[in-house]
Amino acid sequence: MKNHVRALVFDVFGTVVDWRSGVARDASAFLQRFGHAQADPLAFADAWRAQYQPAMEEIRSGARPFTRLDVLHRENLLRVLRDFGIDPATVPDGELDHLNRAWHRLDPWPDVVAGLTRLKSRFIIATLSNGNVALMIDMAKHGGLPWDAILGAEVAQAYKPMPEAYLRTADILMLPPDQVCLVAAHNGDLAAARECGLKTAFVARPIERGTGQKIDLAPEQDWDVIASDFVALADALGCD
């Protein structure tokens, strides 16, 4: 595979960055400032993330035109605040916007920058995230992620796992799908990419959802590459 593939495209939330700790960090500061210091910031992060798929599903189903993730996150945030007993109307807009941008400030897993830097010497490396472009740019600047390009749902105007998200990304790269490899920590994402003809690389992130994580602990298909982290992925793909 490694001599045929030209581009590696990456799932980001969970695969590249640790969204749960990052969101909880900012939620913790927010909850303290707004008199809810007793609330569990990890539960807040989980509750916010739980709204992610249903919000995109409205768009995937065609019930709503394509809307970038920052907007969905902001709508979902209002719901989560209410569930945590905070009336969003009592919070200044600037504070809500700042908290919403917690997703822009997520830290990469410790192996990511070293791995991506090596992978970049041999492959095009690009995002293929449901996160929007501005979010991905801020995150890359925050974490020093050396992407060649920011692609994904907003550029493709389709949320994963819709086939258009993968196929339009390959088309923009002017590559046949089998010269593009999705790197992801999620079996479902990889399965959808494989259906579209992309190559697949699984990198386990066993604490993405905390120490009690039950899903995506192991590969569920014979993915083209299976690696323990991005440095091991660079090794497996023959990068210096």
Place this chain on the structure above:
Amino acid sequence: MKNHVRALVFDVFGTVVDWRSGVARDASAFLQRFGHAQADPLAFADAWRAQYQPAMEEIRSGARPFTRLDVLHRENLLRVLRDFGIDPATVPDGELDHLNRAWHRLDPWPDVVAGLTRLKSRFIIATLSNGNVALMIDMAKHGGLPWDAILGAEVAQAYKPMPEAYLRTADILMLPPDQVCLVAAHNGDLAAARECGLKTAFVARPIERGTGQKIDLAPEQDWDVIASDFVALADALGCD
């Protein structure tokens, strides 16, 4: 301006890279291999570039759906070959494809990498070129251009100087137009950007069209910044 602008978006052909020398270099090798060593490769580059605006105009006018620049370049190449007395049917497709990708292998002007690296520490830096994404990615890898994102005509689905090219780029960055500054060596591009509310920076490239260049030697409006090259631009914008 420098404390208000968040993103610098760059014209690329002429402003960032020296398309004329680069295309001529590859055309020279091609013309020699196909028995036309007497042809002038700079004239070949100029003739190819002369087809650029008319090809895009067909799309801007709505007569043709959006088509990426690599496709237009390839069509234009066939015309230029015929004008130079070469029957494209006698040239293997792979050779034509390789020559067409001369635009992917253009070298940056000598000040570009140093200037962009400094600008990147303070601003989002992104392409806003009529060149397509795959072309821009290859060029960035070839020349070591440290873009934060590859944006432009293909992502906006509109060719400059259509307003949509500038306004959709600002929208994708989630910035109001006046927090985005176009950097370009072409007064016409800057004028169109200013009409859309973007800030403007002029960097003269007085030999883009050769030593006899007659246009774009000087700023034609009071652009927000005027700099002699990208290092001077970084100085003017207060970048370390």
